Amino acid sequence: MSRTEQTNSNKVPSPMALYLEFKGDRGVFSRWDGEQQKNVEYDEVRCVFMDSRSSITGWNDENKGRVYSNLVKFTKEEPFFVSVNRVKLCNGLYKDIKKEIEGVGGKFTTNLFVMAEIDGEWVPTVLQLHSTTLSNWSDYVEKNTMKKVYTQIVTIKRAKDQMKKGKIVWYPLDISGEDLPEEVGDLADRFCDEQLMPYLNQVVTTTESATV
Numbered sequence: 319m320s321r322t323e324q325t326n327s328n329k330v331p332s333p334m335a336l337y338l339e340f341k342g343d344r345g346v347f348s349r350w351d352g353e354q355q356k357n358v359e360y361d362e363v364r365c366v367f368m369d370s371r372s373s374i375t376g377w378n379d380e381n382k383g384r385v386y387s388n389l390v391k392f393t394k395e396e397p398f399f400v401s402v403n404r405v406k407l408c409n410g411l412y413k414d415i416k417k418e419i420e421g422v423g424g425k426f427t428t429n430l431f432v433m434a435e436i437d438g439e440w441v442p443t444v445l446q447l448h449s450t451t452l453s454n455w456s457d458y459v460e461k462n463t464m465k466k467v468y469t470q471i472v473t474i475k476r477a478k479d480q481m482k483k484g485k486i487v488w489y490p491l492d493i494s495g496e497d498l499p500e501e502v503g504d505l506a507d508r509f510c511d512e513q514l515m516p517y518l519n520q521v522v523t524t525t526e527s528a529t530v
Contacts, residue, residue, distance in 0.1 A: 329520060330516050330517045330520045331517070332517055333442055333509070333513035333514060333517055334431065334442045334443065334444050334514075335441050335442050335443065336349055336434070336436065336441055336442075336443040336444070337349060337443070337444045337446065338360065338363065338434075338443060338444070338445050338446065339375075339445075339446045340445070340446070340447060340451050340474075340491070341359075342449075342450065342451065342488035342489055342490075343487070343488055343489075344359075344489075345361075345475075345476030345477075345488075345489030346359040346360060346361055346476070347359065347360040347361075347362075347363055347445070347474075348360075360436075361475060361476070362473055362474065362475030362476075363432075363434050363435075363443075363445065363473070363474050363475070364434065364435040364471055364472070364473050365430075365432035365433060365434040365435065365443065365445070365471070365472055365473075365474070366432055366433040366440070366470075366471060366472070366498060366502060366503065366506040367430060367431075367432050367467050367468060367470075367472060368431045368432060368433065368506055368509070368510045368514055369431045369510065369514065369515075369518060370428055370429060370430050370431060371389035371390060371391055371428075371429050371431070371518065372389070372390045372391075372393050372412075372426065372427065372428055372429070373386070373387045373388070373389050373390065373398070373427050373429055374386070374387035374398050374400045374419055374424040374425065374426065374427065375387075375424065375425060375427040375446060375448070376422075376423045376424040376425045377423050378402040378407070378422050378423045378424075379423060380422075381402045381403050381405060382403075383402040383403040384402065385400060385401075385402050385407070385422060385423055385424040386400075386401060386402070387399055387400045387401065387424075389429065389518070390412075391518075393411070393412045394411065394412075394413070395411075396411075397409055397410050397411055398410065398411075398412060398415065398419075400415070400418075400419060400422070400424055402422070407422045407424075408422065412426065425448050425449065426448060426452075427446050427447065427448045427452075428446070428447050428448070428452050428455065429444050429445070429446055430444065430445040430446075430447065430455070431443075431444055431514055431518075432444075432445060432472075433502070433505065433506045433509065435471075440502065440505055440506075442509060442513075442514070445474070447491075450481065450488065450490050450491075451490065451491050454490050454491035454493060455474075455491065455493065458472075458493040462495065466495070467495070469497070469498050469503075470495035470496060470497070470498050471495065471496050471497070471498050471499075471502065472493060472494070472495050473493070473494050473495070473496070474491055474492075474493050475491070475492050476489040476490075476491065476492065477489055477490045477491060477492040478492070
């Protein structure tokens with residue numbers, strides 16, 4: 319067994335249970351349910367923020383597949399490796415391959431690793447935001463400071479009014495916070511320390527590690 323194969327065999331699997339993407343045209347969070355073979359939608363998500371990473375997501379028409387990449391913490395220092403159906407499309411720092419990414423149907427995405435309240439239970443979830451919704455999140459964090467965000471249950475839902483650019487109409491996000499109960503905070507802390515950070519901090523020896 320080679321060094322790379324041996325390292326990959328010990329790779330920490332993702333502990334996240336759900337992946338939700340905000341659909342701006344309808345103003346809902348959506349995920350694919352494999353058992354029901356349909357999309358499940360949520361009007362709002364109440365969650366506890368744990369950490370975030372950047373990635374490239376989207377759809378590639380030529381290969382008829384989902385665009386994906388590795389997870390990156392520092393976009394000015396760490397390269398993206400962008401693929402579709404295991405076919406490598408491009409790689410490099412975001413600033414250097416931005417046009418290539420857009421050309422293959424990709425988009426810059428922030429992945430929020432959270433504990434989300436789903437059907438009365440706290441579930442490890444990834445919220446994928448891009449474009450306007452990413453700006454909405456960044457504005458909320460800047461206004462409240464990240465230190466305060468860590469002490470909140472954050473509710474994310476569509477804003478009341480739509481936005482429009484040409485023929486494109488979409489909903490931005492309405493984001494608000496409330497005090498975080500101690501028991502929910504402890505649950506998020508334990509999960510983050512015991513499962514999430516070992517996954518995010520794993521040693522990356524190949525471009526296939528830590529993809530989303």
